[in-house]
Amino acid sequence: MVGTTQHFTYKPLYKPNQLLYGTGQTAVVTGWTLKQAIAKKLHPHEYAAIGQLYSPTRGISFLIRNLLANPHVRFLVVLNATKEDKNSGAGTCLLDFFRDGFEKGYSDTGRETWVIRSKITGYIDIEIAAEALEKLRKAIAYQEASSINEAVSYVQTYAAKDIEPWGIPLEFPITQVEPTVLPGVRYGHRIEGKTIAETWVKIIHRIKTTGTIRPTGYDGQWQELIDLMAIVTDEPEDFYFPEPNFLPCSKNFIQEYVSQILDDAPHQEGVKYTYGQRLRSHFGRDQIEQVIQKLIKDIDSARAVMSLWDVEDHEDNSSPPCLNHIWVRVIENELALTATFRSNDMFSAWAANAMGLRALQQHIRNEIANHSDYNLQMGPLITISQSAHIYSDCWENAEQVIQTQYPKICQKRDYKDPSGSFVINIQNNQIIVEHMTPGSGEVVNCYVGKSATQLYKQIAAACPALQVEHAMYLGTELQKAEIALSLQQDYQQDKSFILSSSKTKLK
Structure with missing residues (x-):
């Protein structure tokens, strides 16, 4: 023995x-x-x-x-x-x-x-x-x-027991998944979606496509993008869960999780802080209530700030909070919330993080409405993830989400560009491009040239925030207009034309 x-x-x-x-x-x-x-x-x-x-x-x-x-x-x-x-x-x-x-x-x-x-x-x-x-x-x-x-x-x-080992050490092979990484921007990424579910799929696709593979600092690897800004524009109040649900969280989980952000919690031995604890009592102030009162007194204030980082976290906390900063702002009667994460598990945690923050945003809006004459609309939820990553043990699941869900999301896109729209015509032996505001259609700029290259350079310089699909569409239409101009043919935007000499159809 x-x-x-x-x-x-x-x-x-x-x-x-x-x-x-x-x-x-x-x-x-x-x-x-x-x-x-x-x-x-x-x-x-x-x-x-x-x-x-x-x-x-x-x-x-x-x-x-x-x-x-x-x-x-x-x-x-x-x-x-x-x-x-x-x-x-x-x-x-x-x-x-x-x-x-x-x-x-x-x-x-x-x-x-x-x-x-x-x-x-x-x-x-x-x-x-x-x-x-x-x-x-x-x-x-x-x-x-x-x-x-x-x-x-x-x-x-x-x-107190004496017992022999049950056998000899056993080791079995393990399948390693190595992703293919495409070149891309290292810092600063912008992703937008109507719902948290839609935005999450786009985030997973972006990280798995161009994220850099790095050691995690614990064990294993993660695939990471630096400074990823995600914007959710139209998440419903009771949250959207797809059917079947492909998110890594359920409605029951979110009901429990939301309380961890909204509610204070007493200290419990061995249990880490909750975000609600940091917001409600950790610094001796209820920061959520402070923000509500700040905006009731000054609806245009840019000082509605909540902090979760304690300077002592540098020395005294082996697991400091990932969520560090929340900023609430009212713009044109919309209440927007921006949250900054120093480190964010985008596959397993971001969707729940976003729903919890959306619940906080809704709570602040409701409390302002209940205690003032302001009836604010819900604006966007914005998260800035300074280290946006997917752990290696989730790569296989992430690829599955991309294969099954990303094509569906791409098919649903309406291609509305906040930068506006463009109307292309040929007049006086030149290509004329009018830049119009979204919605009202007011002309705000006009570009003139004889070649697609000349025009797209002007547009790119003046409108650097054009959506990728919109920019590629414009390139196609400008090239058609250039061909029509050089051959002295009629040009109509979004329509094909047939060369009178060869009857070749151009699209």
Whole structure:
């Protein structure tokens, strides 16, 4: 038998920088509770490793691989202590693997995988042998805890036991997904959509197309764009969820998440701040209420600012807030909200972030209406993500979203350009291009030339914010006008013409 003085070394194959290590035989999964909150109540010889688990579809497979590689681990304690744990279901799904097992199936991307028998969707890589998974299920004793103190008690009870490793370390191949990256702008990106769902798909496409692959600073890689501005113009009050829902969040999840932004929360041991806590009480002021009162007193104020970054976060916080700054502004009777994130998981978190912020924007608008004579309209929601990234373990899912949803979104585009429209004619042996405002159609500029090149250079210099599709359309029409002018043929915008000599149809 192994004596109580025996020390083991936990050697994880994956995510090594995200774990705390001891020399015992119990692995502790803390869910969304900070791993340090449990570690400080234990001695290193009482546990093998302590780590957090956020996602049942992304995290469990790595955890299982690490357990298979460390057969001296014979005990597992899973902490389900927070709203976030219940919302994500990762801990419950992990326990269901040990309780009820798994079966062959397919992931949401269509890849063959082991599916955990659980009400919570969870996957384990198909490359791991079923025999090894069954052996692991039988070898490890497990307990679920609902509080930090209960988890500590279970760990200490297990630490008093002597038990042999269940076998030799096992390692299985893992499929690596390497994306193809196209050249693109490194800094500053603008993406706009009517709904959060539409905008999210466009964001995922942009990052996966031109984002730079970099190390994350933890373990693994992410694909990243710097300073991505996303503008949502028409999100409905009760939020739009596509059917079937391809977003990485559900209505039930959002109901819980919105409270984390709108509501204050008492300090809870081992639980990180919430955004609502930072906004409502962290600095000794209710910043949301301050902003509401500021705008009621001065509806044109540019000082309606909320800050979530504390200067002490530089030294005293291992997980400082990603959302740092919120600015609210009323322009032409519309209340717009702009939020700045220093770091933003665009695949898994941005959609929920955006819905939470939209709920905050709606709350501010409603409170101003209830306590003043201002009946403001909801303006756009704008997020600025300074590091906009997709983690490598989501690349496969991101590609699936792009393949299934991005073409549909492109087909729905109405090509309305805020920069205006252009009317092209041929007069007096010259091409005349009138620039008109959107909506009213007022002529604000006129460009004259004999060649498409000459004209598109003028337009590009005067209108650098033209939408890509609009600019390409203009290039096509200007080239048609140049050909018609050189051949002395009639030209009509948006219509084909036939050369009288060759009857060749030009479009």
